[in-house]
């Protein structure tokens with residue numbers, strides 16, 4: 001594959017385009033909003049000039065409800081030999097593509113399971129898809145060249161292909177993406193009118209749970225409209241759990257000791273079920289979940305400190321598996337939590353302290 005067109009140069013389109021240009025492919029960028037395409041080009045994601053002939057693959061990266069319409073336009077123009085999309089729901093776009101009588105042999109549905117709570121090209125990252133699952137939903141009439149082009153796209157973006165049926169995909173993402181999005185929004189919604197003194201105490205817990213509550217409402221109405229029934233079923237089950245949790249909490253306040261014990265058992269049960277569910281989430285690259293240790297470094301809020309820290313961790317021969325940065329309101333320092341393999345904690349802590357870093361015990 002040498003030439004690609006990205007139609008829709010928002011977060012996902014531009015991230016894919018950046019990954020592909022870095023691999024030496026020629027990427028042609030277009031968007032209904034010319035500013036978005038120009039911005040993506042200025043980031044090095046490709047060129048805004050149209051291709052002279054059909055490109056090898058066109059990636060339709062527009063909101064889910066527009067996939068059918070935009071694909072129809074691309075196929076009418078003969079933009080590419082093969083087409084894919086990246087929409088967060090798969091059955092709806094596929095039904096629309098069929099209803100519009102489009103060429104289904106040269107179109108394959110796709111969905112990278114990576115994103116951000118921000119939209120637009122400026123939020124794009126070339127490494128957004130690295131190590132992440134990327135679902136492909138071929139049908140019996142998908143032609144082999146199209147499947148291969150999509151597999152090559154996934155590989156070039158550093159992601160892991162997962163072939164699934166569109167309906168099974170939609171049921172799965174209802175559980176691991178769509179319901180969690182609404183639950184995050186519901187938790188964040190409690191903060192809407194909360195007292196400022198409470199908000200100022202926000203630590204990492206509430207930040208972790210509410211990060212995706214900053215996502216685009218318009219995009220999510222579009223996504224949830226195409227998967228509403230399954231998501232509603234999951235939230236109904238959550239509502240039952242919530243009811244039981246409230247009952248357990250009330251019991252914890254009872255004067256009767258037996259009732260209090262039952263309440264504690266109820267809360268412990270929900271915590272344990274949560275532990276079990278959380279531990280099933282795969283680690284990097286789809287590998288079994290790995291237990292990393294956390295080393296917390298206190299960092300002065302000055303330019304370049306983070307880069308210097310990462311450089312020195314690298315010089316100590318330690319691989320950073322994940323990183324979380326916690327800034328407390330009104331503080332001039334941040335806490336950088338480095339997730340590293342358990343075996344390297346001791347030498348890392350010693351090495352960093354020798355180099356003058358404040359490492360928390």
Ligand SMILES: NC(=O)c1ccc[n+]([C@@H]2O[C@H](COP(=O)([O-])OP(=O)(O)OC[C@H]3O[C@@H](n4cnc5c(N)ncnc54)[C@H](O)[C@@H]3O)[C@@H](O)[C@H]2O)c1
Nearest residue numbers: 008010011012031032036062063064087088115116119120
């Ligand atoms: N945001 C995420 O976390 C995420 C993750 C995976 C997949 N997706 C899916 O990727 C797709 C794009 O999402 P995004 O987050 O990049 O959104 P975005 O809002 O950042 O970008 C969408 C872009 O599509 C453009 N567009 C709209 N109509 C168009 C048209 N008719 N022709 C050409 N361009 C048009 C918009 O101008 C915008 O630049 C969606 O289908 C979404 O479901 C999103």
Ligand SMILES: O=C(O)C(=O)C[C@]1(C(=O)O)C=C[C@@H](O)C=C1
Nearest residue numbers: 088112113114115116117177212
């Ligand atoms: O991490 C985020 O910010 C996301 O929005 C990612 C996320 C997800 O739920 O995992 C959101 C929707 C997409 O369809 C795929 C990925």
